[in-house]
Amino acid sequence: MDKIAQTFDRLKAKNEIGLMTHVVIGYPNLKTTAAIVEAMVEAGTDMIELQMPFSDPTADGPTITKANQIALDNGVKMRDCMEMMGRLNEKFNIPFLFMGYFNLIFNYGYGRGNSYGVAKFCRDAIDAGASGLIVPDIPPDEAQEGYLDACQQNNLHPISVISPNISDVRLHKIAKVASGFVYCTSRTGTTGRPEAIEFDWLNTFLTKAKQYIPVPLAVGFSLSKREHLERLRGYADVAVVGSYMIQLFDREGIDGVRRTVRLLKG
Amino acid sequence: MNPKMITTMPDERGHFGEFGGRYVPEMLAPALDELxxxxxxxxxxxxxxQELNDLYRNYSGRPTPxxxxxxxxxxxxxxxIxxxxxxxxxxxxxxxxxxLGQALLAQKMGKQRIIAETGAGQHGLATATVAAKFGFDCTIYMGEVDVKRQATNVFWMRQLGAKVEVVTEGTKTLKDAVNAALKDWMWNVxxxxxxxGSTVGPHPYPTIVRDFQSIVGVETKQQILEQEGRLPDYMIACVxxxxxxxxxxxxxLDETGVQLIGVEAGGKGIIPGGHAARFQGGRLGVVEGYKSYFLQDDDGQVMKTHSVSAGxxxxxxxxxxxxLQQQKRVQFVYATDNEVIEAFRRLARTEGILPALESAHAVAHAIKLAGQLPQDKIIAVNLSGRGDKDIFIVADYLNDQYWKDFCARYSEYGLSGEYDG
Incomplete structure (x- = not known):
């Protein structure tokens, strides 16, 4: 059984809501990214998304956008992202997912050997031990890019990202290709910003989504407190804390990240 | 190539052959469907x-000559020429x-607020203008680099009642302004x-913008037939x-006897980061919601571009x-900054017309081409804008002492008596 399925089974047996945290590879530098991940794992996070830095992160708010830029300014390449994924999987047994924008995958490996692109990326990602991919700008309409097929052939979960404003028709479409879990944003907008989340409205949507979607649901965007996780219990299987982790690191360093992951896990 | 294929483009998912499409976060899907x-x-x-034609004619002053x-x-x-x-x-x-076309559409859709990205500021200015006319709340996103080089347009946009948000992310130019506007849209969808403001982005934008702009070619066709009794041999536009x-x-597009030429920004020459000529060293990619040619590095990171013209x-x-490039229907060439400034000066002195630096790219290529052709050939150039906005850039490029002195005196004394020049 794959690591993601194992994680959800374990969470279910303990009746726990899971926690997925997030780092940008190379922020503030490669060495510290690895140290942040180590602290998160020690403190009990269930999964981690490793974001591959991109020049044009359209779905991200200011915090993660800036982290992307700093990582790129540090000279972080896709090669470094693959190496990081490999090293972390040798060291830790939780699921790691690659998060990033489609152009990085579409052009992966260009200029190195004859073949490049989606299939090559998926092969290298599974070799490095990745459990899944979170790519916000490849909705089901453009599935013909070979993305879903390449994921399937390589046993990588292509994690769909949805938002509560989705139409029933499109929800059906996503349900058909859902694999591993589905990532639902808590609202529209970009990542970050400590907005008050309308939990009643969100949970009503999650209840509806569950009827369609045969895999677990993760919820992210603007989550930062244990209380948020409690509110989602029974509606979502995993809570995602992204921008807040970077803000924490900036303010309180790795110790702050470790302490907060412990608090979030309760 | 089958000409019919071109006129019926794109397919219902917004593809022009392998290009185009809609690569956006799912949360934008409802808005793009609605649009x-x-x-x-x-x-x-x-x-x-009828309403649009009335606006074209009586508000904007069409047909243009x-x-x-x-x-x-x-x-x-x-x-x-x-x-x-x-x-x-x-x-x-x-x-x-x-x-105008999109503002009218927004009004029909019942929207109260419009947002836009801008590079040179001409699209921002046009958006601020229609927002004032239609009574929309309006925010314009503009990269910090462009704000600095197009200060006059920033000033006019604000006079028209628009809020100008300065984008300090990434390369601080047009692509970053597009990203910032997309992010605003995600919040306020x-x-x-x-x-x-261009034939880019996710479907249906490339189609909508093209269609509302197609009046330019429709008029040109009619006007050239009136004046010459035939179609031009070449048509040149900056891209x-x-x-x-x-x-x-x-x-x-279906008039295969007419050669269509697009002129890209050659900047300082075709060196990485020194130009914006996508068909010279660009590669297929998926960025900002659409698939096309992008200037990018081996990893797929979008590269810095340069042109004397912000647009x-x-x-x-x-x-x-x-x-159209792939199908060889449109030929792409480029003009460097130096050639563009030279074309700007030449058109000013021969015809008394100050072209926008963007449009001067098309003029530069027409100058190169015309001399090589016999006198019975016809070239039509789209002079897409006028050059008033470029006063600072041109003066700076020419290192004009009179203008530098004026700016120094102006920043010190304003338009008071100290200035007598």
Whole structure:
């Protein structure tokens, strides 16, 4: 059984809501990214998304956008992202997912050997031990890019990202290709910003989504407190804390990240 | 190539061959569906067309003239050069065409707020203008680099009542302004119309902008037939995202006897980071919601671009133009900054016309081409905008001492008695 399925089974047996945290590879530098991940794992996070830095992160708010830029300014390449994924999987047994924008995958490996692109990326990602991919700008309409097929052939979960404003028709479409879990944003907008989340409205949507979607649901965007996780219990299987982790690191360093992951896990 | 294929483009998912499409976060899907649906509903509506034509004519000043540049043609000694004078319309550039069309669409859709990105500021200016006219709340996103080099347009946008948000992320130019506007849209997707300013972005934008701009080519066709009794041999337009070129070319795509030429920004020459010529060293990619050619590094990171003209300083190119290049229907060349400034000065002195630096790229290529052609050939150039906005850039480029002195005195004393020049 794959690591993601194992994680959800374990969470279910303990009746726990899971926690997925997030780092940008190379922020503030490669060495510290690895140290942040180590602290998160020690403190009990269930999964981690490793974001591959991109020049044009359209779905991200200011915090993660800036982290992307700093990582790129540090000279972080896709090669470094693959190496990081490999090293972390040798060291830790939780699921790691690659998060990033489609152009990085579409052009992966260009200029190195004859073949490049989606299939090559998926092969290298599974070799490095990745459990899944979170790519916000490849909705089901453009599935013909070979993305879903390449994921399937390589046993990588292509994690769909949805938002509560989705139409029933499109929800059906996503349900058909859902694999591993589905990532639902808590609202529209970009990542970050400590907005008050309308939990009643969100949970009503999650209840509806569950009827369609045969895999677990993760919820992210603007989550930062244990209380948020409690509110989602029974509606979502995993809570995602992204921008807040970077803000924490900036303010309180790795110790702050470790302490907060412990608090979030309760 | 089957010409019919071109006129019926794109397919229903917004693909021009392998280009285009809609690569956006799922949360934007409802808004793009709503937009595509509204556009399908209104585009052939008779009253909508009447209202738009009235705006084109009485608000913007269409049709714009097609002017025979006799002096320039004579000086070059070759083909006859005609200039489509888009710079004579309201706001001084072709951007007003799609701004009016989209504002009318936004009104029909019941939106109260419009947002837009801008590079040179001409699209921002056109958007701020239509927002004032239609009574929309308006925010314009503009990269910090462009804000600095196009300060006059920033000032005018604010006078028109728009809020100008300075974008300090990434390369601080047009692509980053597009990203910032997309992000605003994600937050305000229910109330806001994103008035995109070029034939780029996710479907249906490349189609909507092209269609509202196609009036330029339709008029040109009629005017050249009136003046010459035949179609031109060559049509030349500058290409940033593609709004003026697609508007100019669209009515001629099936006229295979007319050679269509797009001129990209060659900047300081074709060196990495020194230009914005996507067909010189660009590669297929998926960025900002569409698939096309982008200037990018081996990893797929979008590269810094450079052009003397802010409006062409963009790493991507409209998907339909990428398709037309692949099908060899449109030929792409480039003009360097030096050639562009030279063309600007030449047109000013021979014809008394100050072209926008964007449009001066097209003029530069026409100058190169005309002399090589016999006198019975005809070239039509889209002069997409006028050059008033470029006063600081041109003066700086020419290192003009008079202007530098004026600016120094002005910043010290304003327009008080100290200044007598």
């Amino acid at each position: 595509a649906e509204a556009y399908e509903k209104w585009k052939n509506d008779e009253q909508f067309q 097609l002017y025979f540049a006799g002096n320039l043609s004579k000086q070059l000694g070759g083909a006859k 005609y200039l489509k004078q888009e710079g004579l319309g309201q706001t001084g550039a072709h951007k007003i065409n799609h701004a 229910a109330t806001t119309y994103f008035l995109l 940033g995202g593609g709004s003026n070129s697609m508007g100019f070319f669209n009515a001629f 062409l300083d963009y790493a991507g190119v409209g998907p339909q133009l990428a398709y």
